[in-house]
Amino acid sequence: MSLYDVIIIGGGLAGCSLAIQLKRQSPDLSILIIDKRNQARPVATHKVGESTVELGTYYLRHTLGLKEYLDNNELPKYGLRFFLSPGYKNDITKRAEYGPKGPLPVKSHQLDRGKFESYLEQRAKELGAELLMGAIVKEVMLDEEPHILQVTSNGIKEEYRARWIVDATGRGRLLQRKNRLMKSTGHKINAAWFRVKGDIDIDDFSDDSEWRGKFDPGVRRLSTIHLMDKGYWVWMIPLSSHNTSIGIVADPRIHPFEQFNSLDKAFDWLSRNEPQAHKLLAPKQDEVMDFKVLKHYSHHCQQVYSNQRWAITGEAGPFLDPLYSPGTDFIAINNTIITDLIQRDLQGEDIDLRKEVYEKTYLSVVDNWIPIYKDKYPLMGFTQTMVAKITWDWAYYWAFLSLLFINGGFTNLRVLKELFSSNTSTGRQLNALNQNVQNMFVAFSHYDTEDCPNAYVDPIDLPSVKYFYDDLDHQYNGNELIGKIQQNCSVLEQYAAELYRRFSSIAHGTSYDIDVDPYSMDLQQNRNFAGDQCSSDHVKSFDCGIADEIDHIWLYSGVGVT
Structure with missing residues (x-):
């Protein structure tokens, strides 16, 4: 019976990239990838996830060291x-x-996924990971120490042992089904x-x-x-x-x-x-x-890490929506957390606290990304609504989640504590702000009546959005990262308040220079909550600079334009 440090079930994008990440950071780890395929994948395998964005691209190019391959082959x-x-x-x-x-x-x-995943498989083997092809996992015994996998390969029953088991089976969701961790996103x-x-x-x-x-x-x-x-x-x-x-x-x-x-x-x-x-x-x-x-492709998961030394990654865990190409992003965040837990555990560190913090952080990221998609497909027929929404979604993504990942924030306990430990922490405030802004887009769509033909918008024309984007090329230490995200939060609050002013001027004919609390504004109820009802720390007064930026994405003529 073979014994490994880590067995990864599933040899696709999530599984092979995890193996590469683990071997690059801990070359002595023994890793077995078990995959049910009994032959090489076609060059042009047809899968969702053919497009990457900034967070996931950073992971592929820098964390996994695939820059040369990507530049030359994709x-x-x-x-x-x-x-x-x-x-x-x-x-x-x-x-x-x-x-x-x-x-x-x-x-x-x-990404041409078949070609790319074949390269990932080859690269994982070059780094020393083993690959068992044509193998079907019949049973996973997580209560055993080390864990036992019962596998059928070429008609032969075999057992493998591992300290860590990682489920990367995609929509097979082996551990999610076994441990009854299924959860709906409502999307x-x-x-x-x-x-x-x-x-x-x-x-x-x-x-x-x-x-x-x-x-x-x-x-x-x-x-x-x-x-x-x-x-x-x-x-x-x-x-x-x-x-x-x-x-x-x-x-x-x-x-x-x-x-x-x-x-x-x-x-x-x-x-x-x-x-x-x-x-x-x-x-x-x-x-x-x-x-x-x-059909109904979106799904959640109640748990993705365990102090019993198992984890779930890729589509075997939560999957939300292909809009904005986030699949590799979630793989990147998840694999980085799993790698950190495995390394620390194998070095003898007690990982219980980290597991709890990482789990809450990762699942909160998923939970707070759901509102970007859920009940938003009806908005796609409203031009001004969608131009504002797309701009907001990317600003939020670059200013917060991308910056946090690229600077190692998802495995830095001090950073996570500063950002997420209380309801007034910046990370939680950003999540609450995003939820309220998404609600505002839904409310405004009922008043959005212009098709806005012949318009062109480049989000990089907005100076703050360009700054968020350009800042992804910089590295910050923990204190600097926290300060940057707090600074970005302040800008996003001003963006939210200015969008409310524009929307409210169309929907309710309100004055263009009203004060707005972006955390409690309610376009549907025509309430900006900028009086005694809210904290003065949150109220945003009219800002000419922010208004000039929003002009770049404001397509309506007449009402609401500076």
Whole structure:
């Protein structure tokens, strides 16, 4: 019976990246990856998660040391690009466009998942991890010390022992099911996706030379494209294999799953909802390489770490939504925490306190990310609402979670204590602020009546957003990191207050320079809570500088404009 320090069940992105991280930081660890595949994965494996953003990209490039591979073998990604103004679906040149003007300095990538995961597997083996292929885990005995795995491989029953067991089985969710840790997010959205042969370039939606020439060639194509209307978004992602990934993600309350859950239905759905995309894709329908669906794909998990030395990572734990490409982000945070716990435990440290703190922190990140998605798909048909929301979501992400991860904050107990130990701590305040702002977007959508055609927004034009983004290239010690996040929180409070003023001027005709408490403002009830009802520490007065920044994303004419 073989004994290992760590056995990872599942050899996909989450499992192999964890093995690489562990071996890079502790080369002497004995690691076994068990995978049910009995053959090499195809070069063009079709999986969700073909696009990365800043936090996850930092993890791949720096924590895992994959910078050279990514630069030489995967496509660069020129940010996320959104096409709104759904009243103009037959003319892409008139749809409001949201995205950067060109390549961004902090890199991200479009991943060809089959090729990439094959490389991760190879790299893990080069570092000394062992791989058992074609193996089915029949039983996991967590009560034993060390843990026992009963495995069937090539028809032969075998047992393996390990001090640590990590579940990276994806939607198999082995330990989540075994330990009855299933939990709903309440976010019931469906998806269908497929790949077509060849490069699909959104510039080909139009022959308008002025529109096509607005950016350098490739800027739009190398972005992750989002076509949006009420209740759905469609993605277009270029792959290094010169194929293109197409996905439909939709709220069944508006777009029933049965309308796009087969290839023929998906193309029919595109013809009705995104006619220009359908026109470009229809000639390639016979060249579709694969087709997959997921119903109610979002799920939570009650526990991801245990002082009994097991952990859950990747989609075997919580998975929220593919919008904003967060999958690798959650893998990055989770794997980094798991690596820290395993290393400390194997060095003889009592990890009970850390396990509790890390668990509460990670699950709170998940809990406070859910409002970004839950009940927000109906907003996708409202241009001004979505331009404000996308800007807010990215500002919050760069100013807080990305900065925290890149600077090692998720495994720094002193930083976590300062940010999350009480209701008045900055991290908890940011989470509460985000929840209130998300509620405000829902409330404003009922008053958002303009399609805002011909608009273009680059979020990096907002000086504070650009600062949050550029700051991801800097490293800070613990005290500096706490100070930076507190400073960023103050800016986000001003952003929230200014958005309320704009929205309220449209919805209720209120004065443009009202004071606002961003933590208790309520657009639905027409209350800014800026009098004696709230702490003066939270009340934000009108700020010309912040107002000038919000002008960059304000598409309405007349009311509400400085």
